[in-house]
Amino acid sequence: MNSEPLLLATSSGDGLKLRPEGPWTAANVSALELLCRSVGADVDRSPSVTLDMSGISALDTLGAWILEKLSRKASSSGRPAEMVGVADHFNGLLEEVRQVNRHTPAPVAVPNPVLLKLNDLGKATIEAREDISIFLQMLGALFMAVIGVVRRPRSLRLTSLVYQLNRIGLQAIPIVVLITFLIGAIIAQQGFFHFRRFGAESYTVDMVGILVLRELGVLIVAIMVAGRSGSAYTAELGSMKMREEIDALSTMGLDPVDVLILPRVAALVIALPILAFIGALAALYGGGLVAQFYGDMGPAIYIARLHEAISVTHFEVGILKAPFMALVIGIVACSEGLRVKGSAESLGRQTTTSVVKSIFLVIVLDGLFAIFFASIGM
Amino acid sequence: MTDQREEFAIRVHDLVVGFGLQTVLDHLSLDVRRGEIIGLVGASGGGKSVLMRTIIGLIPRRSGTIEVMGQPIGGTHDRSRAATWGILFQQGALFSSLTVRQNVQFPLRENLVLSQELMDEIAIAKLEMVGLRAQDGDKYPSELSGGMTKRVALARALALDPPILFLDEPTSGLDPIAAGDFDALISTLQRTLGLTVFMVTHDLASLTTVCDRVAALADGKIVAIGPMRELLQSEHPWVRAYFHGKRSQMLQPQMR
Numbered sequence: 001m002n003s004e005p006l007l008l009a010t011s012s013g014d015g016l017k018l019r020p021e022g023p024w025t026a027a028n029v030s031a032l033e034l035l036c037r038s039v040g041a042d043v044d045r046s047p048s049v050t051l052d053m054s055g056i057s058a059l060d061t062l063g064a065w066i067l068e069k070l071s072r073k074a075s076s077s078g079r080p081a082e083m084v085g086v087a088d089h090f091n092g093l094l095e096e097v098r099q100v101n102r103h104t105p106a107p108v109a110v111p112n113p114v115l116l117k118l119n120d121l122g123k124a125t126i127e128a129r130e131d132i133s134i135f136l137q138m139l140g141a142l143f144m145a146v147i148g149v150v151r152r153p154r155s156l157r158l159t160s161l162v163y164q165l166n167r168i169g170l171q172a173i174p175i176v177v178l179i180t181f182l183i184g185a186i187i188a189q190q191g192f193f194h195f196r197r198f199g200a201e202s203y204t205v206d207m208v209g210i211l212v213l214r215e216l217g218v219l220i221v222a223i224m225v226a227g228r229s230g231s232a233y234t235a236e237l238g239s240m241k242m243r244e245e246i247d248a249l250s251t252m253g254l255d256p257v258d259v260l261i262l263p264r265v266a267a268l269v270i271a272l273p274i275l276a277f278i279g280a281l282a283a284l285y286g287g288g289l290v291a292q293f294y295g296d297m298g299p300a301i302y303i304a305r306l307h308e309a310i311s312v313t314h315f316e317v318g319i320l321k322a323p324f325m326a327l328v329i330g331i332v333a334c335s336e337g338l339r340v341k342g343s344a345e346s347l348g349r350q351t352t353t354s355v356v357k358s359i360f361l362v363i364v365l366d367g368l369f370a371i372f373f374a375s376i377g378m
Numbered sequence: 379m380t381d382q383r384e385e386f387a388i389r390v391h392d393l394v395v396g397f398g399l400q401t402v403l404d405h406l407s408l409d410v411r412r413g414e415i416i417g418l419v420g421a422s423g424g425g426k427s428v429l430m431r432t433i434i435g436l437i438p439r440r441s442g443t444i445e446v447m448g449q450p451i452g453g454t455h456d457r458s459r460a461a462t463w464g465i466l467f468q469q470g471a472l473f474s475s476l477t478v479r480q481n482v483q484f485p486l487r488e489n490l491v492l493s494q495e496l497m498d499e500i501a502i503a504k505l506e507m508v509g510l511r512a513q514d515g516d517k518y519p520s521e522l523s524g525g526m527t528k529r530v531a532l533a534r535a536l537a538l539d540p541p542i543l544f545l546d547e548p549t550s551g552l553d554p555i556a557a558g559d560f561d562a563l564i565s566t567l568q569r570t571l572g573l574t575v576f577m578v579t580h581d582l583a584s585l586t587t588v589c590d591r592v593a594a595l596a597d598g599k600i601v602a603i604g605p606m607r608e609l610l611q612s613e614h615p616w617v618r619a620y621f622h623g624k625r626s627q628m629l630q631p632q633m634r
Contacts, residue, residue, distance in 0.1 A: 025539070026461070026486075026489075026490060026538050026539055027461065027490075029490045029491065029492045029496070030490070030491045030492060033492060033493060033496060060539035060571070061500070061503065061504070061507070061536070061539050061571065062500055062539065065499060065500060065503050066496070069499070089572065092569060092570040093570050093571060096507060096570050097503065099506065100502065100503040100506040100507060101499055101502055101503055101506065101512075341520065342474075342520035343474035343475070343518065343519070343520045344474045344475070345474055345475040346520075
């Protein structure tokens with residue numbers, strides 16, 4: 001028995017005789033492809049082809065297909081090709097392979113690349129419009145759900161709300177504190193380092209206070225919440241959608257917005273201002289530590305300077321933005337979750353979209369608020 | 379090679395498998411002959427899938443030996459397992475990010491060195507052998523019906539022409555016509571490719587029509603094994619309850 005496949009070709013007057021030998025199986029596929037390519041030219045030239053199958057020791061679908069392809073190659077140009085000496089136990093397989101690959105599907109026409117780009121642009125435009133309309137629909141649905149709760153306060157899912165508050169509020173505190181503490185410290189260090197050249201170190205405290213309270217505190221916390229909790233919302237709702245749990249809810253006469261989305265968005269709207277407040281405190285504390293150990297400014301002076309530099313207005317400007325940012329994050333996260341389709345890939349894509357989109361919208365919103373507060377003089 | 383190795387595709391001897399305090403398979407022994415279709419029945423949660431998954435090495439065993447095609451499982455053996463067996467999971471387990479064609483090509487691509495052209499042809503050949511069309515190759519798994527998913531999963535399981543095919547409830551979730559077609563397909567492929575088929579199933583019609591032998595698993599052991607006719611005569615209380623219960627009685631006319 002041969003352990004290597006062979007293909008013996010003998011030309012005899014009016015025809016080519018091919019005698020495959022040994023195991024024609026998937027394990028030897030690279031050798032088989034080479035063998036077939038080596039006789040390809042001979043097959044094209046000879047007037048008739050005979051395949052003597054009696055030397056084959058093992059055959060599987062792959063080997064059978066390669067031989068079938070060889071015989072088709074010969075017979076395609078009208079020359080006779082036949083297989084002889086087929087062992088009984090290979091007959092069924094060869095017969096089966098003879099049926100396949102008869103209808104090659106028409107190749108897909110490659111469209112004009114310019115048209116393709118235009119097509120993509122058009123699709124993106126329509127999708128953007130759809131995104132806006134989905135956002136507004138979700139906002140409206142939430143508004144209706146809130147009205148429902150106001151009318152019948154007992155319909156509020158309190159357990160779910162408290163559970164979400166714990167998950168996205170309480171459990172997020174350590175990481176929020178750590179990151180905002182570091183951000184506050186870094187800003188203060190940079191302030192001292194650069195302002196020292198002008199002898200204006202004491203203004204570092206003004207910068208830290210205003211920056212943290214007005215902009216950075218709430219922005220950093222909102223971005224973290226979008227990454228941490230927004231993605232979790234999308235993935236949860238998405239996998240519920242995939243397993244038809246959301247359809248099950250609807251068929252029981254329950255509105256998924258009431259049951260799933262309102263508690264989640266409400267928890268975000270409540271938790272984000274609290275987290276932003278805690279974050280701002282941590283950042284100011286970080287700034288204070290840097291002031292003491294790097295800027296040679298004692299705690300008493302730091303607090304006194306802070307007291308002069310900032311007012312309640314700065315704090316209000318920051319904290320007022322938080323619930324709106326939470327609303328945007330919640331709506332984007334939940335509506336992206338509901339747009340998940342059957343596959344695992346779609347869940348991943350929608351989660352990514354949710355995080356990217358909510359961070360983008362949070363920053364845009366922050367810009368709009370900056371314009372608004374500037375124009376009303378806050 | 380001894381005669382015994384020639385005769386048996388799978389030999390399970392004295393197998394014990396358990397999770398925590400619970401013992402699922404208790405000193406179980408089972409021999410599967412080459413070229414037969416064996417059906418495994420058992421209560422839900424009774425360890426049918428556990429037995430299958432232990433044989434294919436997904437679940438560790440506490441003791442006992444398993445030999446597949448004369449090779450001990452769990453020892454050191456360098457043969458690629460994908461070439462030894464193909465597995466049809468209950469839900470198909472198709473890779474959702476790949477098209478049908480790429481799913482079928484996946485084992486080929488990972489285990490063999492061959493040209494893309496040949497790989498495409500083989501994939502289409504396999505798809506046509508399981509009764510799908512070449513055009514279906516460009517669909518994604520989420521666009522397939524239940525029956526088509528099973529067929530694609532079967533094509534993928536057969537991609538490397540393995541000598542053994544494991545089927546985990548192949549006809550569950552299919553309508554009787556589709557299930558009948560699928561049974562016929564398995565039986566045809568088994569004859570054409572000379573496969574050994576190990577089938578976990580609850581479908582009494584499959585057991586009757588395609589299985590050469592049926593093994594009944596109860597209390598962690600094989601309590602009865604043999605052709606369907608013999609199992610129907612079995613005196614074991616669980617086997618009697620299984621085959622002579624109310625639901626089974628309804629199928630009796632066609633079983634005789």
